[in-house]
Amino acid sequence: MFHIQEKQIQAAFRDLVRIRYGVEAEIAIEQPKQSSFGELALPVAFQLAKELKQPPRKIAAELVEAAGDIPGVAAMEVAGNGYINVRFDRGAYGAALLAGEGDHAAPGSGKTIVEHTNINPNKAAHIGHLRNAVLGDTFVRMLRALGHTVEVQNYIDNTGVQVADVVVGFHFLEKKTPAKVALLISSPEQPFDYLCWDLYARTSQYYKDNPEALAWRAETLHSIEAGEGALAEMAHLVADAIVNAHLATMLRLNIQYDVLPRESEILHLQFWASAFELLKERKAIYFEQEGKNKGCWVMPSSAFRGEGDANEDSKVIVRSNGTVTYVGKDIAYQLWKFGLLGKDFHYKPLTRYTDGHEVWVSTSVAQPRPAPAFGQARKVFNVIDTRQSYLQDVVVAGLRALGFEEQARQSIHFSYEMVALSPRCCADLGIALSEEDARRPYVEVSGRKGLGVKADDLMNKLIESALSEVASRHPEDNQAAQLAVAVEIAMGALRYFLLKFTRNTVIAFDFQEALSFEGETGPYVQYAAVRAGRILNKLEDRGENLPDFAAELTREAMARQLENEDCWQVLLAASKAGAALERAVAAGEPAHMARYAFQLAQEFSNFYQRFKVLDEPVPERKVFLLWMTEFFRLQLRRTLAILGIAVPAYM
RNA sequence: GGGCGCGUAGCUCAGCUGGAUAGAGCAUUAGCCUUCUAAGCUAAGGGUCGCAGGUUCGAGUCCUGCCGCGCCUACCA
Numbered sequence: 263m264f265h266i267q268e269k270q271i272q273a274a275f276r277d278l279v280r281i282r283y284g285v286e287a288e289i290a291i292e293q294p295k296q297s298s299f300g301e302l303a304l305p306v307a308f309q310l311a312k313e314l315k316q317p318p319r320k321i322a323a324e325l326v327e328a329a330g331d332i333p334g335v336a337a338m339e340v341a342g343n344g345y346i347n348v349r350f351d352r353g354a355y356g357a358a359l360l361a362g363e364g365d366h367a368a369p370g371s372g373k374t375i376v377e378h379t380n381i382n383p384n385k386a387a388h389i390g391h392l393r394n395a396v397l398g399d400t401f402v403r404m405l406r407a408l409g410h411t412v413e414v415q416n417y418i419d420n421t422g423v424q425v426a427d428v429v430v431g432f433h434f435l436e437k438k439t440p441a442k443v444a445l446l447i448s449s450p451e452q453p454f455d456y457l458c459w460d461l462y463a464r465t466s467q468y469y470k471d472n473p474e475a476l477a478w479r480a481e482t483l484h485s486i487e488a489g490e491g492a493l494a495e496m497a498h499l500v501a502d503a504i505v506n507a508h509l510a511t512m513l514r515l516n517i518q519y520d521v522l523p524r525e526s527e528i529l530h531l532q533f534w535a536s537a538f539e540l541l542k543e544r545k546a547i548y549f550e551q552e553g554k555n556k557g558c559w560v561m562p563s564s565a566f567r568g569e570g571d572a573n574e575d576s577k578v579i580v581r582s583n584g585t586v587t588y589v590g591k592d593i594a595y596q597l598w599k600f601g602l603l604g605k606d607f608h609y610k611p612l613t614r615y616t617d618g619h620e621v622w623v624s625t626s627v628a629q630p631r632p633a634p635a636f637g638q639a640r641k642v643f644n645v646i647d648t649r650q651s652y653l654q655d656v657v658v659a660g661l662r663a664l665g666f667e668e669q670a671r672q673s674i675h676f677s678y679e680m681v682a683l684s685p686r687c688c689a690d691l692g693i694a695l696s697e698e699d700a701r702r703p704y705v706e707v708s709g710r711k712g713l714g715v716k717a718d719d720l721m722n723k724l725i726e727s728a729l730s731e732v733a734s735r736h737p738e739d740n741q742a743a744q745l746a747v748a749v750e751i752a753m754g755a756l757r758y759f760l761l762k763f764t765r766n767t768v769i770a771f772d773f774q775e776a777l778s779f780e781g782e783t784g785p786y787v788q789y790a791a792v793r794a795g796r797i798l799n800k801l802e803d804r805g806e807n808l809p810d811f812a813a814e815l816t817r818e819a820m821a822r823q824l825e826n827e828d829c830w831q832v833l834l835a836a837s838k839a840g841a842a843l844e845r846a847v848a849a850g851e852p853a854h855m856a857r858y859a860f861q862l863a864q865e866f867s868n869f870y871q872r873f874k875v876l877d878e879p880v881p882e883r884k885v886f887l888l889w890m891t892e893f894f895r896l897q898l899r900r901t902l903a904i905l906g907i908a909v910p911a912y913m
Numbered sequence: 914g915g916g917c918g919c920g921u922a923g924c925u926c927a928g929c930u931g932g933a934u935a936g937a938g939c940a941u942u943a944g945c946c947u948u949c950u951a952a953g954c955u956a957a958g959g960g961u962c963g964c965a966g967g968u969u970c971g972a973g974u975c976c977u978g979c980c981g982c983g984c985c986u987a988c989c990a
Binding site for chain 1: 916919925926927929930933939950952953954969971982985986988990
């Protein structure tokens, strides 16, 4: 609601400035530092002062004089040395909120693809992967809340080095057959992704000690690429099993996907061959005749770096042995996302979530059941950590070099910084640090070294901690219900923790911070929502009914109640969800949405403390406070839903 | 060497296109539970916004230089 009012005022002033001064100006709008200054502040007079060579205060006065009546605005005044402060018509604003105005999403144009998670299917997910998935999933929810059509893709590199290394571990180090690995997958003794976590670290260490063993990796990769033999069979077993594990892990956090495009199909359906032809035909890459990259197909550095860059290294796309690099495959995949490749995957359903939604996975042969139309996006967000910026630049440069300028501009690297381990966290995990590492502010997670916090371990730890809180507060409830609530609190805490940092901040992971349920945390916001609901439930317990707000709260009554400054400020804050969402999407920053959720919860906590809703003796006021409570409950619920956080039944 | 990012309270972090007195959480200290459950609320202390210049009515925010830290700069992904 707030942002609609904001836009109206902006438009009114834009017209005013154009008519009066003949100037086209973007009208900046700010939140006044103090609430006593009103709801909006316009520094437009400062902008105009230089151009018009007049003092800002004078211009501001003229504008206020000339503005006349703007719908929804009660008063405007000149303040400071030229600010225009705007005060809303409180009664009208409240009535509009009551009527439910301003909360319908406008339909977007074209499909947006968000690719996230993308974990190598060779070991358990860790906290770094969680950051990726939670950021991606939340951004998807934000886009959908604005009315965009979004397709969620999770790319599976099931034929890469990382999968190969685990296969090497099983086959060469542990001498296991595919049948034996299949048994391990179904064994309840140890989760298969955990087992692979250790095995992957062990294999990496083995390479270090025995570099000649790298020949095993090469052999395995060849077998996988050819799609034949025990090694290839095992690779499929491992990758499929780990993908299932990852889907299960992410589902705990309420993260779902639409389609899983796999590298094996990019290979077998010759996606690369098509892209390769295109790249050669349009001279985006060339065959290097000399130097260190002799015999490779390379993209010139001028394509993806600025002109005159001192570093003239070009990027190898096809190796001298004829195999394609990851970037090459990624270019093909990116082309497919926009429908530019002239090819499509075949698809089969992989699983169905309990809510009925299906996840599809790519496959190389035609299927009887028709799949939804995947790909064909207008805009693509790739949620990938910032360390891969260079490669993402190459992919985009590939599109550009092929002449797909528009698609290149619509390819967004949704980058974020890594999750590292704080020194204290390493101590908690019993990890010994080198003297050098101990002095650093944080230590990088490493799958190869097996150094990291597993996602499921962290979630289990959070649940355990939340459960003991729940049990101590609600000993009367049965254990299953306690657990259900604890899970929701734990997942809320985790999602919020990963979202509260802006994308380019390195998270130095710390158990103490992540396990906190107080202060700026998910549970704090959940608690506010639960409390709001409880007031309304309590009302019914007392034998009263929820009033018919539309009938009982006339505009006049609304205006009377909102004369109370505290009530007005609280309602104003609660009505800014739409504005917060728009800004967060524009900035591409889920953290802004999380922050708003916290502020909203803070406002409600203040409201809760200050107004005893159920004991309010004045009837009109009680109706009004109940409506505020209902409004808060709705806004909190919606905001939490965008963050992918549930509202527990009780806390 | 080059590219990208970061440096704000004791700690962890916000700070939207430059705007009014730089914010939040944690931690510390002092208060508030027979009340719609305190996972909450109130209050206090705590700042050379890395350093130095510049741009202008105005700079934590923009520009330049320096200092420190991190990541990237593979025929790995």
